[in-house]
Amino acid sequence: MVTSSILVLFLLGLTAASVLAVAARILHVKEDPRVVSVEACLPGANCGGCGYPGCSAAATAVVNGDAPPELCVAANMETATRIAAIMGSEVQFKEPKVATNICSGGSRANLLFDYKGVEDCRAEALLYGGEKSCGIGCIGLGTCVKVCGFNAIRLSDAGLPVVDWNACRSCGKCAEACPTGAIRISSVASVLLHLNQTDDCLAPCMQKCPAQINVRRYIQQLKQGDMRGAMLTIKEHNPLPLAVGRVCPAPCENICRRKIVDEGVAIHTLHRYVADWEMQSGTRVNLHCNPPSGHKVAIIGGGPAGLSCAYFLRRVGHEPVIFEKREHIGGMMRGIIPEYRLPAKVVDWEVQTILNLGVETRTGVAFGRDVTLADLEKEGFEAVFIATGAWKVPPLGIDNDDAEGVLDSISFLHGVGHVYTDLRGKTVAVVGGSNTAMDVVRSAARLGAEVVALVPCIQRKMSANKEEILRAVEIGGDLRYMTAPLAIEVENGAVSGVTYCDLAYDNPEKPVGEPKPVSGTKAFVRADMVIAATDRLVDDGPLCDAEGKPMFKKDKKTGGITANPTTLQTDIPNVFVGGEVHTGRSILIQAVADGRRAARAIHFHVTEGAVPEPDNQQVQVIPESILKDMRVNYSIPRVQEPLISMDERRHTFKEEVAGSIAYEKARKEASRCLRCGLTCYDADAGAEYTLDEDVTVINAPGGE
Structure with a gap:
């Protein structure tokens, strides 16, 4: 009985083995040796950041033509080049990305929950809606640290994620694990061209700034003595910091939360301090530019809007050319705004910084007279940005308004x-x-x-x-x-x-x-x-066709060219507009903002053929960010800019009326910044100056 059972099992096994052997021969697919070679190039992290379940699957996808040689997020361009050589293809430039923490921490409303369960941010958010009242704030349990396979994240003493950008490989695991969006993956282009969104951690000043400058970050960098970092932060959104630091009316200061308890932070003064630091050092901060993309863009007008658009386009890799009617680049910054407000040497430095990036200029060329849209299209320009300004002053419209004098x-x-x-x-x-x-x-x-x-x-x-x-x-x-x-x-x-x-x-x-x-x-x-000096209007002459008909619709209120408010795209799909030719008479920082907004739209237009509009774009001040009351512990007097004497003002056009402040004063003013987030702030801002005679204790720290 036993013997027969063993014999039956043996025969069944033999039969199965024979069937499998035959099937293997019939169904066998020979593995492409290139898969092994490509996988050998990959770092073996198996992080899944590329979208495939491991390096083997990623290598197979490359060989099958389903993924490009540069798909690996944990590798660099050298690795991508080796893979491309195996595949007999060319590698495309892949912009590096890193993880970034957008949460600044600080005092929030009372903690809503005191969850003592699993120490995981996702569990906290799922079960109790988050520990803190801020919907986009960091919960602080370090889930992002646990899922990072590259040891690129740690928690600071304040319980906030700190990213080591050198170690980060942009696998995206931290961003996937974060339930509030406090950790995000970004690149140079995405940061330069990002428009504020309602799910960003935006302090009121950042919401009110037309250029959307990260005020909170650069002020903290200044305070820490990281002037290079502060300059780079400003130039993520503003390529003209010296000019803006002198002539901007600073709408950001009017909404500063400090005004609830004393005076708003002197944001404008600190902005200028950082910009002056760079120029006085004599060495420009190095700015990263992506390799040339081959996309050519014509910029009509070399004023603030045109310069800004060219700056952002060049930094993300495109090839802008500025066409300027006058012999000098700079628009009204050069020769119209008086030197005692904006010196020529300052304008020279700003303009040269942008041109040094590789921006081409053609001066003495008037749009409509020397060059037309048709001419630009023939020359290979894929998009045109019109930023000719508003230089026409209307007559007074009264008797003898054309008399001599x-x-x-x-x-x-x-x-x-x-x-x-x-x-x-x-x-x-x-x-x-x-x-x-x-x-x-x-x-x-x-x-x-x-x-x-x-x-x-x-x-x-x-x-x-x-x-x-x-x-x-x-x-x-x-x-x-x-x-x-x-x-x-x-x-x-x-x-x-x-x-x-x-x-x-x-x-x-x-x-x-x-x-x-x-x-x-x-x-x-x-x-x-x-x-x-009642107004400045747009000159319609160059904006008409050969028959004298307007090429663009005009806004009846501003007199400027009508365009999509987000993309600044006109009725002619490849033509964009910004600055005063769009808004009518406005402020310099608005022209800078238009230049960046247009650069974003042009980038998408020439690379993808369509310009996306964010669904949750921050246009108005976010209501929940406007606090009516705060508990701030220290009051520090606002810094005052030094001014030259009245006698000096009456005898010179070259010397600026307002000067820059010294570093220690700048640092003390920076300490007044409450390091605000959307709803949070640092109640102990300025604590290090407690012993100074001009500092007042408003509330006892830690008291009720």
Whole structure:
């Protein structure tokens, strides 16, 4: 019985073996030897960051043509080149990526839960919705550290992830494991071209900045003495830090949380300090640029918007060429904004920094006259960015507004120092309340003139910066608010004065709308020169076709070219627009922001053929980030910029009115920053200066 059973089993086994042998011969697929060779090139991490379950599967995908030679996230371009040689193909540039922690930590609302279960961020988030009230904040249990196969992440003393960018291989495991999105994978291009989104950790200042500069990070880097890092952080979003640090009205400061307890942080001053540090060092911070992509882009206009667009395009690898009507690059930064606000040497440094990246320029070339869209297309440009600005000053529209002695603000400012060198004994009447008008007032006063400005609104309704208004008054400008010119008086064909009247709002307690003339208030001011500075408009001439028809739709409110607000793409798909030719008269930082936004759109247009728009783009200030009350422990007085004397201001155009601050003052001001996140902040900001006489303890640290 036993013997027969054994015999049966033996025969069954033999039969099965025979069948399997035959099947193996029939179904055998010979392994491609290239799979072994490709797998030998891979680091063997089996991290899965490439999307395949291990290096063997990845090697098979490459050999089968399902994946490119550069698929491995844990390898470098040298590895990709070796794999491409095995496959007889060419390797494409693959931009390096790294993990980044977007959470800044700091005091939040009371902890919602005190979970004592599994020490895992995902369990915490799944079971209890997260430990802290911030929806995108780091939970702090270190799940990202545990899943990293390259020892590239550690937790800081504050319980926040710190990424070693040299060790990071962008496998994405940390980002997958993080339940709140506090860890993200990014590259140079993705950072440079990223638009704020509502699920980003955005402090109020970062939300309000048109260029979306990471204010929190560069201020902390300055505080730590990492000036190079601070400069690189600023230049992720702003290629003109020296100019912006001097003339920006700093809308970011108006929403700073510090204002809840004392004064907002001097963000503008710190921005300038970092920028000045680089120029004063004499050595430019090295900026990474991706290899040339072969995509050519034409930039029409070499002002702030055009320069910014060219900068970002070049850094992500494209090949921009700037076409400039004037002989010098820089737009209104050069020769229009006075040197006592923005010195020529500063503009030279900024422009050269951008050109050094490999940006080509062609000056003395006017769009519409010397080059057209058709010409650019024939030359191989795949996209065009129009940033010609708003240089046209409208006439005053009153009697004798073309008389001898009547000038527009741009012509006057351009002529200061060579056409207009001495106005002593003369009276200049300026019409308008813009920043340009204040520049005219200050410049005319420096030339010795008595200056009267007719401002058609109350002071807080002026478009000019508060600081510019103050400087105009300090130097002797007579600003007559709520007035409007009625006619320019002429004697012997030349200006002799201006007749004007008072204005009033329908409801003085609620000044809205346009103020109206008040009857019986006619007055006269003697003037040898009248300068129109009411507005600056877009010149339509170059924007028309050969038959004189407009090539683009215009916005009735701004007078600028209409475009998609996110992509800045016009009705002509390969033409984008930005700066004042799109927005109408605006501030420099808005032009910078438009340049970056357009570069992002152009990048997608030339590489993918379509421009994606984020579904969750942050456009308005996020309501939950506006706190009504905070517990801050220390109050430190805001730093003050040093100013040259009034006598010096009246005798020089070359020396800046406002100077830079010393490092220790910059560091102390940086310590005032609350290191804000979306809802969090550092209540102990400035604690290291507790013993200074000017520091006040508001709340006892750790108290209730």
